[in-house]
Amino acid sequence: MSDSIAVYDPEVDAPAHHHPVYDYDxxxxxxxxxxxxxLFLATEVMFFSGLIGAYIVLRSAAGSWPDPAERLAxxxxxxxxxxxxxxxxxxxxxLFAAAAGNQRGILFWLGLTILGGSLFVGIQVYEYFELYAxxxxxxxxxxxSTFYIMTGFHGTHVVVGILWLICAWIKAAxxxxxxxxxxxLELAGLYWHFVDLVWVLLFxxxxxx
Amino acid sequence: MSGDKHFNADKxxxxxxxxxxxxxxxxxxxxxxxxxxxxxxxxxxxxxKGWLIAVYFMHLKFEGxxxxxxxxxxxxLVMVIMxxxxxxxxxxxxxxxxxxxxxxxxETGDIKENLHDIWHAHAEEAEAPSAP
Numbered sequence: 001m002s003d004s005i006a007v008y009d010p011e012v013d014a015p016a017h018h019h020p021v022y023d024y025d026x027x028x029x030x031x032x033x034x035x036x037x038x039l040f041l042a043t044e045v046m047f048f049s050g051l052i053g054a055y056i057v058l059r060s061a062a063g064s065w066p067d068p069a070e071r072l073a074x075x076x077x078x079x080x081x082x083x084x085x086x087x088x089x090x091x092x093x094x095l096f097a098a099a100a101g102n103q104r105g106i107l108f109w110l111g112l113t114i115l116g117g118s119l120f121v122g123i124q125v126y127e128y129f130e131l132y133a134x135x136x137x138x139x140x141x142x143x144x145s146t147f148y149i150m151t152g153f154h155g156t157h158v159v160v161g162i163l164w165l166i167c168a169w170i171k172a173a174x175x176x177x178x179x180x181x182x183x184x185l186e187l188a189g190l191y192w193h194f195v196d197l198v199w200v201l202l203f204x205x206x207x208x209x
Numbered sequence: 210m211s212g213d214k215h216f217n218a219d220k221x222x223x224x225x226x227x228x229x230x231x232x233x234x235x236x237x238x239x240x241x242x243x244x245x246x247x248x249x250x251x252x253x254x255x256x257x258k259g260w261l262i263a264v265y266f267m268h269l270k271f272e273g274x275x276x277x278x279x280x281x282x283x284x285x286l287v288m289v290i291m292x293x294x295x296x297x298x299x300x301x302x303x304x305x306x307x308x309x310x311x312x313x314x315x316e317t318g319d320i321k322e323n324l325h326d327i328w329h330a331h332a333e334e335a336e337a338p339s340a341p
Contacts, residue, residue, distance in 0.1 A: 029273070029275055030272075030273065030275045030276060034276070035275065035276075035279070038276050038279045038280055039279055041280075042279060042280055042282075042283045045283045045287065046283065046286060046287070046290075049286075049287045049290050049291070050290065053290050053291060053293075053294040056291075056294050056298060057294055057297050057298060060298040061298075062309050063309075064309060065309055066309055067240060069236075069237060069240065074233065074236070074237065075233075078229065078230075078233045081229055082226060082229060085222070085225045085226065085229065086222070086226075088262065088266055089218060089219075089221075089222035089225075089266075091266075092218040092266055093218065096215070096218070099215075141309050142309055143309050186268075189266075190267055190268075193262055193263075193266040193267045194267065196262055196266075197259050197262045197263060197267075200229075200255055200258045200259050200262065201255050201256075201259060203255075204232065204236075204251050204252070204254070204255035205255075207236070208232065208233070208235075208236030208237075208251050209236075209248060209251065
């Protein structure tokens with residue numbers, strides 16, 4: 001903090017008009033965006049914990065529970081899990097490209113990440129249509145209610161993530177991310193990895209347990 | 210941006226893919242196994258994958274105390290939720306005394322096994338012309 005006072009040059013740094021000059025920063029000692037996204041992700045952890053907790057209570061209260069492998073297309077969803085994990089890895093590649101100042105690399109890897117996420121949503125929508133055509137509606141029984149609630153909320157998060165990544169791609173196309181500042185891309189990536197992390201747990205609990 | 214955040218993402222990716230394949234094989238092969246063994250293996254794979262994603266892909270390994278102080282209370286709060294859930298589960302006496310996927314008739318107490326057949330029966334009843 002003392003350094004910032006020492007380098008303050010009134011000839012250069014004097015504020016326009018009568019804006020006040022502060023010699024301290026009242027914010028957290030990390031980027032505000034990063035602080036905010038981690039705080040948001042903490043609330044998201046609690047949100048999904050509530051859903052999983054409700055699932056555990058309902059499943060335990062049921063006299064029996066169907067084998068998920070008999071009702072759900074586990075193999076198809078396993079492929080979908082690979083797709084989401086791959087898109088998470090592609091996101092990391094995009095961040096590495098940003099850190100290296102590789103503008104084309106950012107667009108390429110981020111574009112593939114968006115494609116991966118879109119493929120995940122497409123497969124999930126296909127799964128929903130197939131299940132519904134076979135009479136598996138959310139009102140069917142408690143298995144289907146919990147299945148649609150948990151995977152549906154996660155799918156909504158994936159859609160939001162894709163929209164966020166598209167915005168980041170547009171910003172990247174305008175050259176907004178430099179090796180010195182690519183925080184916007186990093187924040188989108190944090191959300192995307194979180195969505196991947198949640199799916200890893202949901203896939204295990206809903207499809208394999 | 211803070212610090213050098215480079216790590217071998219390819220190795221983490223391969224580990225995630227291998228763990229997922231192992232997990233699916235474990236889940237499909239272990240339907241007749243002891244539940245503790247089946248669920249233990251699945252949870253180990255899931256949490257290990259989650260840990261890899263959080264620590265490397267989400268850069269937790271490279272973050273400072275501020276981010277840790279933000280995120281560390283969360284697992285504790287999750288455990289509190291699961292603790293309350295656990296007491297509810299322990300006190301449950303399985304109120305649904307018929308299998309999930311079947312329906313119990315309120316009038317007769319009969320259990321109909323296949324919900325799909327029940328929905329079709331209801332649909333046919335609804336479509337049938339009512340008696341004058």
